[in-house]
Amino acid sequence: MTKAQVIHAYGGAEVLQWEEINVADPAAGEVLLRHTAIGMNMMEIGLRMGTYPGPALPFVPGVEAAGVITEIGNEVTEFKVGDRVGYAGPPVGSYAESRVYPASRLIPLPDDIDDNTAAASMIKGITAECLLTRSVQIKSGDRVLIHAAAGATGSMCVQLARHLGAEVFGTVSSKEKAGYIKTLGCDHPIVYTEANFADQVLELTGGQGVDVCYDSIGKDTFTESMRCTSYLGTVCLFGVASGLPEPLELMKIDLETSQHYVRPSIYAYTRERADLLSTAANAFQFMREGILQTKIFKTYELADAATAHRDVESRLTQGSITFRP
Numbered sequence: 001m002t003k004a005q006v007i008h009a010y011g012g013a014e015v016l017q018w019e020e021i022n023v024a025d026p027a028a029g030e031v032l033l034r035h036t037a038i039g040m041n042m043m044e045i046g047l048r049m050g051t052y053p054g055p056a057l058p059f060v061p062g063v064e065a066a067g068v069i070t071e072i073g074n075e076v077t078e079f080k081v082g083d084r085v086g087y088a089g090p091p092v093g094s095y096a097e098s099r100v101y102p103a104s105r106l107i108p109l110p111d112d113i114d115d116n117t118a119a120a121s122m123i124k125g126i127t128a129e130c131l132l133t134r135s136v137q138i139k140s141g142d143r144v145l146i147h148a149a150a151g152a153t154g155s156m157c158v159q160l161a162r163h164l165g166a167e168v169f170g171t172v173s174s175k176e177k178a179g180y181i182k183t184l185g186c187d188h189p190i191v192y193t194e195a196n197f198a199d200q201v202l203e204l205t206g207g208q209g210v211d212v213c214y215d216s217i218g219k220d221t222f223t224e225s226m227r228c229t230s231y232l233g234t235v236c237l238f239g240v241a242s243g244l245p246e247p248l249e250l251m252k253i254d255l256e257t258s259q260h261y262v263r264p265s266i267y268a269y270t271r272e273r274a275d276l277l278s279t280a281a282n283a284f285q286f287m288r289e290g291i292l293q294t295k296i297f298k299t300y301e302l303a304d305a306a307t308a309h310r311d312v313e314s315r316l317t318q319g320s321i322t323f324r325p
């Protein structure tokens with residue numbers, strides 16, 4: 001048995017139920033993990049509300065954690081009992097003290113990255129690496145706009161964009177968050193609650209717009225993201241925190257802009273084990289070199305995951321959130 005946050009019905013944060021559940025023995029190719037730290041991601045809010053595709057009810061949400069292997073199934077050769085490992089992707093089920101997980105998706109944790117930092121930064125660091133170096137390759141001098149720039153993923157993207165030599169524009173909801181992203185190297189913090197963000201970007205760029213816009217908000221921002229992206233520029237929609245935007249009608253797009261649109265998921269970029277390990281190794285190296293600094297806003301008790309969900313939904317948080325199992 002283990003304690004876990006179980007979702008029996010879709011809804012608000014109150015549907016997270018802290019209960020005892022059975023843990024299966026690890027099947028062939030799986031390991032049993034005792035979690036030491038768990039990362040939170042916006043995806044879980046969508047899973048909880050039933051707006052993000054997930055497993056059938058009831059289920060345990062979460063896709064990011066660090067821990068120790070306590071048992072291995074048959075055919076597991078790469079790992080042994082006692083190894084420190086992490087993971088950054090499905091199958092969901094990380095909101096638990098322990099769980100089984102496929103060995104083929106585990107990431108060995110380096111000695112110089114502690115468990116809480118790993119849980120706070122694997123998905124976010126891998127996402128920044130994939131978005132800025134693979135999905136779109138940011139070059140020195142590019143003008144790059146990042147939405148939710150003070151968030152867990154956005155703050156990593158700001159830091160990596162800066163490192164790659166970009167002129168960085170970041171949107172946030174408050175002056176306080178604007179101050180935070182300035183410390184990360186954002187050249188132009190934009191408080192979108194004070195004035196339309198696209199107008200601000202166009203004013204700052206002399207009407208030209210940015211070369212690349214990383215949009216993780218979706219419904220509330222996508223059209224305006226297109227408007228403040230330059231001709232030949234790229235709009236990268238990698239999240240839909242506010243809901244799905246209206247479908248993009250390819251045939252109605254203004255040919256004069258010849259913009260590019262990408263809709264990346266890190267799970268495509270890390271599908272092959274070699275890519276998972278190389279993106280994770282790059283993210284850890286960026287962290288080691290201080291290029292990516294992980295801000296842990298708060299570590300909540302896993303039993304109190306509902307409070308963390310409420311805080312993220314109220315936009316109170318900056319940087320990453322972790323859970324203590």
Ligand SMILES: NC(=O)c1ccc[n+]([C@@H]2O[C@H](COP(=O)([O-])OP(=O)(O)OC[C@H]3O[C@@H](n4cnc5c(N)ncnc54)[C@H](OP(=O)(O)O)[C@@H]3O)[C@@H](O)[C@H]2O)c1
Nearest residue numbers: 041042148151152153172173216238239240242265266315
């Ligand atoms: N495609 C991928 O592979 C991939 C991988 C990782 C994450 N993501 C996406 O990246 C985004 C950020 O995820 P995260 O876990 O790092 O979260 P986060 O950025 O730490 O938190 C979300 C932030 O989004 C902003 N926001 C704007 N509209 C919102 C709304 N309607 N509800 C809640 N927040 C809203 C808030 O910032 P302000 O207060 O500044 O508005 C909030 O702090 C999500 O959309 C997620 O799905 C995608």
